[in-house]
Amino acid sequence: MTINNNTRLIGLIGSPVEHSLSPSIHNALYDIFDMNFVYMTFDVKANELQKAVEGMCALSFAGFNVTIPYKQEILKFLDDIDEEAKMIGAVNTVTLHNGNLKGYNTDGMGFIEGLKRMGFNPLNKDVAIIGAGGASRAICVYLLKEGVRCIYLINRTHQKSLELAKEFNSQYNSEIIIPIEKQELKCANLDLIVNTTPVGMWPQIYGNPLEDFKFCAHTVVVDIIYNPKETRLLQEARRQGCTVQNGIDMLIGQALESIKLWTGIDISYNHCKKILEGNIL
Numbered sequence: 147m148t149i150n151n152n153t154r155l156i157g158l159i160g161s162p163v164e165h166s167l168s169p170s171i172h173n174a175l176y177d178i179f180d181m182n183f184v185y186m187t188f189d190v191k192a193n194e195l196q197k198a199v200e201g202m203c204a205l206s207f208a209g210f211n212v213t214i215p216y217k218q219e220i221l222k223f224l225d226d227i228d229e230e231a232k233m234i235g236a237v238n239t240v241t242l243h244n245g246n247l248k249g250y251n252t253d254g255m256g257f258i259e260g261l262k263r264m265g266f267n268p269l270n271k272d273v274a275i276i277g278a279g280g281a282s283r284a285i286c287v288y289l290l291k292e293g294v295r296c297i298y299l300i301n302r303t304h305q306k307s308l309e310l311a312k313e314f315n316s317q318y319n320s321e322i323i324i325p326i327e328k329q330e331l332k333c334a335n336l337d338l339i340v341n342t343t344p345v346g347m348w349p350q351i352y353g354n355p356l357e358d359f360k361f362c363a364h365t366v367v368v369d370i371i372y373n374p375k376e377t378r379l380l381q382e383a384r385r386q387g388c389t390v391q392n393g394i395d396m397l398i399g400q401a402l403e404s405i406k407l408w409t410g411i412d413i414s415y416n417h418c419k420k421i422l423e424g425n426i427l
């Protein structure tokens with residue numbers, strides 16, 4: 147990687163940021179694909195978000211990523227927000243053109259691309275999503291955009307899934323999102339199950355959000371966790387004949403969608419995965 151007068155900066159703002167894999171992923175890709183960008187992380191204090199954004203504008207950053215705890219708070223500093231990001235209520239990617247800041251949420255985009263790479267088309271499909279937090283919202287919005295038939299929503303705090311369903315159903319003027327209790331979930335008509343909770347993530351790797359569940363082999367099961375690469379949920383689903391996908395697809399996918407927004411360059415997922423796997427991931 148050569149840094150010269152034309153090198154453009156891309157930032158990640160959040161707190162904490164030191165465990166993020168994004169700098170390794172982005173800088174490896176910029177290097178290999180000969181893109182004159184550098185990706186840097188910035189741990190921004192609670193009352194300094196505005197200053198951080200102004201600083202990136204003043205320094206002509208190409209754009210930036212936003213992570214916890216600023217994915218919602220960043221909205222008030224943006225000039226424009228993409229339709230889906232607005233509905234999700236959270237932004238993880240900001241583009242900066244001539245001082246104009248536009249926010250996007252590439253998590254949902256990366257997730258959908260991962261499904262499509264498996265040959266799974268969400269149109270008219272029945273889906274179950276576990277969790278009702280930020281990741282769940284991003285995935286719900288993009289699945290709705292793709293025309294799913296229904297989404298069963300299961301969450302530890304049931305009230306939160308009721309609220310999310312009410313909010314999204316009223317925006318779509320439909321009853322597509324159906325909040326249910328975990329014990330009501332039956333595999334029979336499910337085309338897809340997605341875990342968006344941290345249950346099963348390192349170091350609590352023995353956790354399984356669907357303990358003792360009887361899967362049907364036709365159901366595709368996705369866990370957005372990437373550490374470990376195969377969670378208990380995926381191990382069990384695969385053992386029962388399901389096709390499974392881990393969170394690496396979404397992790398790489400959201401990075402590639404962000405790069406496309408900042409640079410216009412569309413990097414091949416498979417090429418990228420080969421570069422990152424066993425090295426960074």
Ligand code: ATR
Nearest residue numbers: 277278279280281282301302303306342343344345
């Ligand atoms: P993210 O942005 O990663 O989605 P989040 O917004 O904090 O993170 O949401 C985390 C989700 O995982 C929530 O749905 C949370 O359930 P609650 O609404 O009950 O908090 C769920 N979750 C977190 N830890 C969990 C656990 N140990 N068991 C079950 N669900 C859990």
